[in-house]
Amino acid sequence: MTIETRNSGMGTRARGIGLAAVRGLALALVSLPGAVLGFTLSLVSIVLVPVGIGVFTTPWVLTGVRAFANWRRVLAAEWGGVRIPSAYRPVPEDANPWTRTYAMLRDPATWRDLRWLQVDMTAGFVTALLPAVLVFYPLEGFAVAAGLWRPLAETGGYWYGFVRVADQTSALAAGALALVLLVPAHFFTTRLLHAHFALTRAVLAPSQTELAERVKVLTETRRDAVDTSAAELRRIERDLHDGAQARLVAMGMDLGTIETLLDKDPAQAKRLLAQARQSSVEALTELRDLVRGIHPPVLAERGLGDAVRALALRLPVATEVTVELDGRPDAPVESAAYFAVSEVLTNAVKHSGADRIWIDLHHSEGMLRISVTDNGRGGAVIEAGSGLAGVERRLGTFDGVLAVSSPAGGPTMVTLEIPCA
Template identity: 70%
Template structure:
């Protein structure tokens, strides 16, 4: 009974969303299609050079809104296919012309216009059907309840049922029951079908996806090189200021000890103790440095145990679930480990969480890691944030980062890296 109520409630929500989508399809898509066609046509007159970038930007926002609804309402992911604008785009009228040409040369622009056509026709019909199958039965019930008397001297057609008496009114109610049963089962699939139709046009083609992937990998490779260079400079600085300085001081102390060993044995003994302490501190610093480069537990025990070791060192309660049937390549393990480490640090330092959950598993050629906390929420991926660093680190291996963090929490950071287990 509870499952039936949930199904009816879900169908009612889907029907309401179908109405929203049909309004957006009719009012939004029709208007934007007309404006876009007129603007592109007026490019030859010069007017379109000013209006086209603005109009097509609105079209892209309209499509972006539909992508958001697809993900949140039906779990349908529609990737963004647009080519990025070059950073050295000029300003003024010349820049406006360049911008217009770049937008018009982007295949995704013309696919957006095709989607507007499909959305205002088939997309609108599908979404209206999701709404109509839940609302139209109400008319049958109202007819059976007494509205049929209005049509007593004439015939009113409810679907294929002619209504003119109580008996035919009851027949309309029976048909309404059938349609309502159909609606409760079909509303959500119809809503999903609307978004699947949109994905046909809004998602990148295989060629576009390959081009975008190459562009993204090129960017992440550059970032990886820059990160590696910065890491080398950090290691050099840590060695120079830390262990190297201690070793130099220890060498000087040993030279002094050598001169004092016969003249002042007590002082030499005291300096030997200092040298021993310096050597222990230098060794500890070297171990910390090595752990920062590649933790020994990661090399020896693998990603699962390394993440568990990370969680044990946290000042809050944590639960770690690991399902890995083997090990990934060392670079992927290292990237995943430091990404989890950064996510955990963010949760403790910025989210004010007192409970953490980490899930690590591998399925369908993808390493998936989620870090969830019960903190205050509001985390976003932005320039300079720790999440941006995680995104860049994962991007080196064609991985992706997704963050769900509503105000008030909880926050879930999900990481995916394509890889195989050995």
């Protein structure tokens, strides 16, 4: 039983070493051309930014580099058990080329990726190739000892390490050398592959400063969310106090008066009864509006797409809505997106002078993306106290971003992105 367990363990160890060698070879074959190509294209594209060409090419090239880096993060986790966090700043897909290029070049993660490409094509290539060399080179020695030396000898001899193979005796010496080389292969193959991924993590992982900055941003957005929630509760309390509650109190007083006048002045009681009925209708309308402002029933029942379509139907401007959503986002995300769109539409109707609005909702690559475009006068900006600033704070709670493209004369495009499964 002990012998069987030992043999099983040795077989598992051998398979692990062989797998590490194959994975190292695959990484070496991919890392060198991939890193060279990515770094070269990035460098050329960034250099061409001042002349305008790079503005259009840089976002695509850097997006490819990020995809390459993220793929290596996945391999590091699956093949080496090395977790490498990603800290890219979100970039709106529908932003104009200047905005996307500027945002990506300002991101420290972009320059970290470019440094990693240089390391990956040098030290990374070596650390990926060594596990394969440690395993496959001894196998070559065994093949030489088994008879491969004969066709090699016909070409004038063959050097295996420091052994010159010209006959069967020297071939056996090469086999003995290969057997010796299996010892470091046994101990270092998997460690070298892990070292490759550790090197990748050392270069690709965000710094503590970046993580601290990220925590600071998240803390600020959470605080803004709490402040916004508190302000919303105060608004609801004020609306109830000044609206529905006041009407209900007045109705109670009218009903008391009606009770007194029923026998003395039936006509006046009838008039007051009609007034009380009208007050009840108005109070009910105010309560419905208040509930709709908290969480619209159509949003809860029909989802974000139909809720936005309902918003569009109430607008005094011709509005076209395109929805491409396979499912429903989480309720908090759905609610935040709805009220953000509502605020953007309100701004467009009030300030843009537009006679047509287009709304597009779709989900791709783990992001809920919404764009609101109008053909108005333009000039919209995100500034303190504005509705767009409130939308930005609302989205920040979910790590979402808001981008505004609104040149003078229009058109205006407001893009919202929220991470969403």
